[in-house]
Amino acid sequence: MSNKEDPSIYGQWEPVKYRFQHLPVHTALLSTGKVLAFGGSGNDPKHLNNPYPAEIFEPDEIGKDNGKVYEISNEGIQGDIFCAGHAFLPDGKLLVTGGTYKYDGAIFGPIPPFSGLEHSYLFDPINLKWSRTQNLNYGRWYPTCIMIPDGRVVTMAGLTKYLPWLFLNKIEVYSSSGWRVLNGANRWLPLYPRLHVLPTGEIFYAGSYNTHYTFPFSVYAFPSSTLNVETGKWTSVGNPNNVNREEGTTVLLPLEPPNYEPRLLLIAGGTPTGNDAISDVEIIDFSEMRPTYRPIQNLKHPRYYVYPVLLPDRTVLVIGGKTGKKGHLHDSSHMGDNDDHNHNHTHPHDIEHHPDAVLEPELFTPNDRKWKVMADMKVDRLYHSNALLLPDGRVMTSGSNPQRTINELRIEIFRPPYLFRGDRPIITEYPNKVSYGSTFELESPQSQEIIDIVLIRPTVTTHCVNTEQRYVGLEFSSKTSNGLTVTLPSNRNLVPPGYYLLFILNNEGVPSIAPFVQVL
16 A cells, blocks of 8 residues: 555545535535535526525535435525625524625626625524525625624625725624624725634734735735724735735634634735746744744645635645636636536536646645645535535535536545544533633543544635634643543633534544534
């Protein structure tokens, strides 16, 4: 057996068993363990006024064939939530806001551009139902939403509903009383800005520009900055060393006790209009007096489109993307010879590999800041792909839309190396809810072997953007043969309220299956 075939070193991809019926532009791990996938019109202008229904994926248990995929009702949806923003609320409901009011025109290339929708919706993870909530003050296409530590949601950027489209600089805040404009915080941002909540409670905008709609941001770049939501004040941090980050990504590295020092990776992307994918990676450490981006080891592969997943053992798995030229859309000559390219009838086995697709994932270890390759996946993950962590420690990947008429509908699941290093620890008792600054008890027959206890916030992701992904290590002690006493930080900024996956890891780095706990 070669090292590349050893799953305890390189992990292993499961055979593809499941597929969606519609393009999963947006995916979210719900607090029930089910995965919500939706795409509205799914990049198909013909379905602007007749969006495709959302779907639910229930992953199978490891070693069993009991998973399933099924559509759910569109009742409650009154617009196209293709290219919306989203964030989880403290009660586990998903807020989805913005979307597509009108597709781009053909007067001069993409002019007029896409127009943003002003709708907002809530998705109930228990009843699997949509409901309409208060409208935004402005339509937004490609906005980013992020929940702040007091449970409100901030949304920024996006092409608006009417002229002048791009030049929407208003920032809005959602609460139970609806949306209001955040006075004094006006700021132009590129589409789908990469945002993260720091342990100070501030929102950090990472990068310079990130999406394929780059002008004028490719001319002026856009310095990374922090926003104090209470004062509306922005503070500039400065540009990364490489501002060419179109379709790149960001990830907040694990926040570990006792100091919970925040560090963030800026990963790959490409030059304006997707002419060249890059492999550059930079890190910024907010524990420094003057946080500054610093280059670290490059990825092995340049990647235009990058999908990062925080794993329970503190590592970061990066999957997908493409090298080479023309990052966004390409002609269909590489994509098989099936004549039926109707949007939701592209058979998954008819989609061949794109010649520039990157099939080899890479794993980042924060301690040594090094990358290593993992086992090759079987399915391309290009534009409109997603990746997220499942409660059992596996990683789900889905989507890919390299041309408007071609969709990748297969679901592929990765087992990281830690699932091949012995038996899992087991959590037998845990609280459903925990409060800030409190201690709580866990029971595990392997309590004496536990080296880490971790909260990981469930993911909702689209377009290489993931504001929810968050890893918080917990301090703990072991007092009995099967008991663990755990402390939740009192700082709400570290652990914004809501549902989290609770993992325990043994001395081999093997994680338990994680139950959901609600932090209040």
